[in-house]
Amino acid sequence: MKIAVLASSSRGNASVISAGRTTLLVDAGISARRIKLGLEACGLALSEVSGICITHEHTDHTGGLAVLSGKVDATIYCSRYLKDDLGALAPGARYTFLEPGASVRIGDFSVLPISVSHDAVDPLGYVFEADGVRLGYITDTGNVTRAMLPALRGVQALYLESNYDPEMLHNSGRPPELIDRIEGQWGHLSNDQAGDLVRQIAHADLRHIILAHLSPECNTPTCAATAMQSVLDALQHPAQLHVARQAELLPWLQV
Ligand SMILES: [Zn+2]
Numbered sequence: 359m360k361i362a363v364l365a366s367s368s369r370g371n372a373s374v375i376s377a378g379r380t381t382l383l384v385d386a387g388i389s390a391r392r393i394k395l396g397l398e399a400c401g402l403a404l405s406e407v408s409g410i411c412i413t414h415e416h417t418d419h420t421g422g423l424a425v426l427s428g429k430v431d432a433t434i435y436c437s438r439y440l441k442d443d444l445g446a447l448a449p450g451a452r453y454t455f456l457e458p459g460a461s462v463r464i465g466d467f468s469v470l471p472i473s474v475s476h477d478a479v480d481p482l483g484y485v486f487e488a489d490g491v492r493l494g495y496i497t498d499t500g501n502v503t504r505a506m507l508p509a510l511r512g513v514q515a516l517y518l519e520s521n522y523d524p525e526m527l528h529n530s531g532r533p534p535e536l537i538d539r540i541e542g543q544w545g546h547l548s549n550d551q552a553g554d555l556v557r558q559i560a561h562a563d564l565r566h567i568i569l570a571h572l573s574p575e576c577n578t579p580t581c582a583a584t585a586m587q588s589v590l591d592a593l594q595h596p597a598q599l600h601v602a603r604q605a606e607l608l609p610w611l612q613v
């Protein structure tokens with residue numbers, strides 16, 4: 359199994375995961391054109407995408423879906439409660455609805471949707487399993503939910519939101535209610551919260567951690583990476599750390 363991140367930040371998110379003969383997109387929050395170009399940079403054509411797994415309906419995860427769904431013959435996988443929201447965005451698309459905690463088979467993948475805590479309709483994280491390895495995919499969550507930890511224990515790779523540095527957030531000049539929303543239990547994970555999650559699930563075979571969904575105003579790649587590296591150093595853990603960016607492709611990582 360391998361993963362590449364086409365783009366990630368509060369401004370737009372899309373990743374591609376591939377195993378055997380199956381290629382999945384996770385979220386489509388950048389333009390269809392950028393998704394096509396990103397896939398081509400990964401050596402793939404749009405036509406090779408067989409499924410699009412959506413985490414939740416916010417525009418930074420679905421902004422490209424309307425155009426994209428007209429260009430690919432791919433099933434959209436999402437919570438059943440997104441039927442109306444995504445149905446309006448991509449009315450002609452084929453949908454499969456997911457239940458948190460219930461694994462589904464998608465080509466060569468087994469995909470486990472898990473509940474996360476975010477101000478969206480039934481938002482989901484995922485654990486993708488193929489080729490005997492597992493990848494956890496957790497973004498847009500205000501805290502670590504009970505469902506997450508058992509699902510993430512044993513993953514070989516983790517794509518994890520590390521959205522903000524609290525000091526930068528408080529100095530950002532944002533309205534207090536927006537700061538409360540981001541820090542609240544339905545908001546986003548801080549760098550330290552991301553570190554806490556890793557501390558709880560780290561094991562010898564966790565090989566890659568991809569820090570994702572960084573806020574451009576309230577975080578920096580250096581700040582996020584330094585916070586996570588200090589957690590790994592304290593654990594004497596050799597996991598490789600990567601930071602996904604908005605404007606640059608994170609090329610294939612073999613899980
Ligand atoms: Zn988001």
Ligand SMILES: [Zn+2]
Nearest residue numbers: 416476478498
């Ligand atoms: Zn969101």
